Amino acid sequence: MAINATSIVEGIESPEFVSVIQHMPGGEKILTCIQCGTCSGSCPTGDKMPNTPRHVMRMLQLGLEAEVMRSDAIWLCADCYTCTLRCPRGIKVSEVMAGLRTRAIAEGYAKPRDTAFHRNFLSIVKRYGRTYEAELLLRYNFRLNPFRLLKQTRLGLAMFLHGKVGLLPELIHGRGEVRRIYETVDRHHAAEQTE
Secondary structure, rough: OOOOOHHHHOOOOOOHHHHHHHHHOOHHHHOOOOOOOOOOOOOHHHHHOOHHHHHHHHHHHHHHHHHHHHHOEEEEEHOOOOHHHHOOOOOOOOHHHHHHHHHHOOOOOHHHHHHHHHHHHHHHHHHOOOOOEEEEEEEEEEEEEEHHEEEEEEEEEEEEEHHOOOOOOOOOOOOHHHHHHHHHHHHHHHHHHHH
16 A cells, blocks of 8 residues: 555654754654654653653654643753664664653753753863762752751662762862863854854
8 A cells, every 4th residue: 555645744744853953963754654662662761751762753754843842852862872782773872852742942941950960070070080979969969858868868878888889089180171162152152143
């Protein structure tokens, strides 16, 4: 049976959004997704997502912009690239998710809780040249809910006693170079804003 291309386009809520996604890095092949579920079955955080990667790909195919951009799934993606490596159609799901996060911030869909982890992580890497888990956990949890810290005190203590989290950050050589990378990116973003 032949597929009627017109009926497919008519079923898409926002063909413009689909086109935007297809022009994002990694989004070129989203319409080739066959909904096999390999991405969702491979996803280490899929059981925490309200919409699994497979669902996100389908919503993208249907042009459901608001639903995708408001979905917690794009923020729960761990960027592990397992879905991308296993996709039989060669869809770069991790890159699509990263692009959706960037777009959600730019378009005002992102809520402060969505970006809290990422902003704290980047701020810490800028300062130390690498992540400092203890500070990241404290800043992230305090920003979301200070009482959450109390619940995680026992876990944090166990991690410290087993040498998984240090009290002081490890400093790397070349922190100045890392800082310069951040400054270059900040200048680039500022130039984009003035255009």
